[in-house]
Amino acid sequence: MTDADVHALSGAYVLDALTDLERAAFKRxxxxxxxxxxxxxxxQETAARLADGAWSVPPPALRDKVFAEVSRTRQDAPVAAKPVRPPRSRRLLTVAAAVILAAAAATGTFAVQERRLDDQRTTAAAESARVTEVLAAPDAILRTATSASGVRLTVVTSAARDEAVLTMAAERAAxxxxxxxLWMLDGSTAINAGVLPVGTTSATRLVSGAASADAFAVTIEPSTGSPVPTLPPVGQVSVA
Structure with missing residues (x-):
């Protein structure tokens, strides 16, 4: 191996693409x-930065799923073949292509995640602005009630905006x-105003179409929610 050959091995060394003999020679x-x-x-610093945006911790069950799939998949019998060592130039091109693909994948993943976060921030900011507008409306009316079950409902309604801000606080999980x-009650019609995540004991919801509402209520339902309220409600506040 000439000095020129040794100098050209730095990229392959960083990516662990050398044979044992080449690695030993390059280390010397x-x-x-x-x-x-x-x-x-x-x-090495560049490779580490390229990997920063792409790594993720695999789910705990992934190893078991992979081995289960391997046990069900019929394996081909080994076929003896004479090993063919590709030219060094081809190996280096393969290493370079792998680095480029890794960088592209990391960049694409980061861009998708950033776009999703931007969408979530935009939605949250828009709803927060609407909540503020309801609370500050000239015709805003605040009503509150606490039930024997320890559930407190507070609602601020604006007839002009046809919206309400409903806040619930419970002493314990459901x-x-x-x-x-949460429900908005309009006569005999109950309109879903939001199913809370399991374990949640407080929430604030912006409700549209609230000008015709008679009351707001909260019930205890299965974890996925119900199409109609399970009576009796554990909390209710009248706005009529």
């Missing part, structure tokens, strides 16, 4: 070559596999 060369040492350090569900 690296100990006395400041240029290669600097290049290796820079390439129970195992149960949750609280």
């Amino acid at each position: 060369h690296l100990a006395g070559c400041a240029t290669c040492a600097i290049e290796v350090a820079e390439l 129970g195992t596999d149960r949750t609280y569900q």
